[in-house]
Amino acid sequence: MNIEEVQSTTKKQRIATHTHIKGLGLEANGKAIALAAGFVGQAAAREASGLVVDMIRQKKMAGRALLLAGPPGTGKTALALGISQELGSKVPFCPMVGSEVYSSEVKKTEVLMENFRRAIGLRIKENKEVYEGEVTELSPEETESVTGGYGKNISHVIIGLKTVKGTKQLKLDPTIYDALIKEKVAVGDVIYIEANSGAVKRVGRSDAFATEFDLEAEEYVPLPKGEVHKKKEIVQVKLTPVLHLLSSDFCIAEIPDESVSDMYVIAIIFGDVLNIDNVFLLIKYRPGAGGGDKDVTLHDLDAANARPQGGQDILSLMGQMMKPRKTEITDKLRQEINKVVNRYIDEGVAELVPGVLFIDEVHMLDMECFSYLNRALESSLSPIVIFATNRGICTVRGTDMISPHGIPVDLLDRLVIIRTETYGPADMIQILAIRAQVEELVVDEESLAYLGEIGQTASLRHAVHLMSPASVVAKMNGRDNICKADLEEANTLYLDAKSSAKLLQEQQDRYIS
Structure with missing residues (x-):
């Protein structure tokens, strides 16, 4: 007998520096809990971040900026990740480091604008009308053929639908009759018809006919509840961009695909972009699909329309043959996309979701980037920007100007x-205990106290880094739990930054300077 274990399809995440951060750890009234969601201490900073999260949810924070300032190892990046965890997956969160803007191919300001637009999501809404019920009547109405002779044409179809709440008689287009025949719909079947697309789906046979035959391979379903005519709004958040060329205006059309239920295509038209007529972005939507799906952002629209693929024009064919290269997206293209997005927002078809752009090590930016950020923060399409730095009073990069945190006044x-x-020391010991739990290490109280001492003299990061080597030493000695002797051995093997600097000062004549 062959027995196989079914592997979980959930995404396995590697244990990283901030894996233990699950949120900000606040009460309902906004007060910080001493030890919650992986956070220890920093009560004032967490409460301030909680207010920022509330403002972001109420959309009162767009275009504002926040600076997390403090010494190294005090949890600035952890606070930003806590904010992203509190906001959830529906609000875009785009992290970057200040040094990412320096590229030999693309301007610094272009990299900043790309990340700005990555942090602004687009949520597309669709109003769906459905007629659902048990078929009580199905009669096609015929008329004389326009070509003459004995041929007949179906002018319309009369169909009666029944639910628990009532019945309705519908007059349908002749094209829907073909769909009814294809689905083999008969009186007594439960069906639903989409009013927007005209799609017909046979759900099964009504359970009122379940006793007709002894042996039957039919699926019996109960009579639908509620009204025959139902309206519902579908908000399409999870979207996977797929490039394509289309020849129709903005539409929401159903793809006939048996394997994927409720698959839709949203086509957004951009005319006269890059001197090519009818350049489109095709977005394929699969509800509940995991893995590669992500929120569609303004940058997705920019990138898709900057490099159209799948067309027969010379630019598309050359783009498919040539090696892809990082290129700038023009302001003209972005303005065209903004116009279309604004039009659909005015029509109520789409909705903007301002997210969070997190720029770590912001002191690495230079004067050009800072002046560009001044303008970008005041634009109408701007996300919430969170900066983080561990610098005190220092020079602004690329200038002789001295300013707090290396940021212009x-x-x-x-x-x-x-x-x-x-x-x-007490907070450090609690943080180290949480890290030991996340990394599935067994550390006793004495060892945690010793690690807390190392954290005070060296740094919290160095104390965390010593835990994994100490666990290997413990296993080599035939133990599962880490004791103080293992940590002392690991500490003698690895130097921290302060010890290394002290050693360099003492032995500077032996080194090349």
């Missing part, structure tokens, strides 16, 4: 600053 004036404080 005119940009600092636009920021709300949240300060993070250094952790005490």
Whole structure:
């Protein structure tokens, strides 16, 4: 007998530095819980971040900026990740580092604008009308053929539908009759008809006819509840961009695919873009699909229309043959996309979701980037921007100007600053205990106290880094739990930054300087 274990399809996540952060750990009234959601201490900073999360949810924070300032190892990146966890997956969160803007192929300001537009999501809504019920009557109405002779044409179809709440008689287009024949619909079947697309789906046979035959391979379903005519709004958030060329205006059409239920195509037209007529973005939607699906953002629309594929024009054919290269997206293209997006927002078809752009090590940006950020923060399409830095008073990169946090004063004036404080010994021990639990390590109280001492003298990161080597040492000694001796051995093998600097000062004559 062959027995196989079914593997879980859930995404396995590698244990990283901030894996233990699950949120901000706040009560309903916004007060910080001492130990919750992986956070320890930093009560004031967490409460301030909680207010920011509330403002983002109420869409009152768009175009504003926030600065997380504090010494190294005080949880600035953890706070930003906590904000993203609190907002959930429906709000775009785009993290980047200040040094990412420096590229030999693309301008610094272009990289910033790309990330700005990555942090703005687009939610597309569709109003769906469905007629559902048990077929009580099905009679096609025929008329004389326009060509003469004995031929007949079906002018319309009269169909009666019944639910628990009532019955309705519908007069349908002759094209729907073909769909009814294809689905082999008969009186007594339960069906639903989509009013927008005219799609017909046979659900099964009504359970009132279940006793007709002893042996039958028919699926019996109960009589539908509610009214025959139902209206519902579908918000399409999870979207996978697929490039294509189409020849129709904005439409929502159903793809006939048996394997995937409720698959839709949304085509957005952009005329006169890059001097090519009818350049489109085709977005394929699969509800509940995991893995590669993500929220569609304004950058997805930019990238798709900057490099159209699948067409027969010379640009598309050359683009398919040549090696893809990082290129800039023009302002003209972005303005065209903004016009179309704004039109659909006005019509109520789409809705913008301003997300969060997190720029870590913001002191790495130079004066050009800061002046560009001043303008970008005040534009109508701007996300919430969170900066983080561990610098005190230092020079602004690329200039001789000295400024707090390495940020020009005119940009600092636009920021709300949240300060993070250094952790005490008790807080460090609690953080190390949480990390040990996440990494599935067994550490006793004495060892945690010793790690807390290392965290105070060296740094919290160094104390966390010593846990994995100490677990290997413990296993080599035939133990599952980590004791103080294992940590002492690991500590003698690996130097921290302060010890290394002290050693360099003492032995500077032996090194090349």
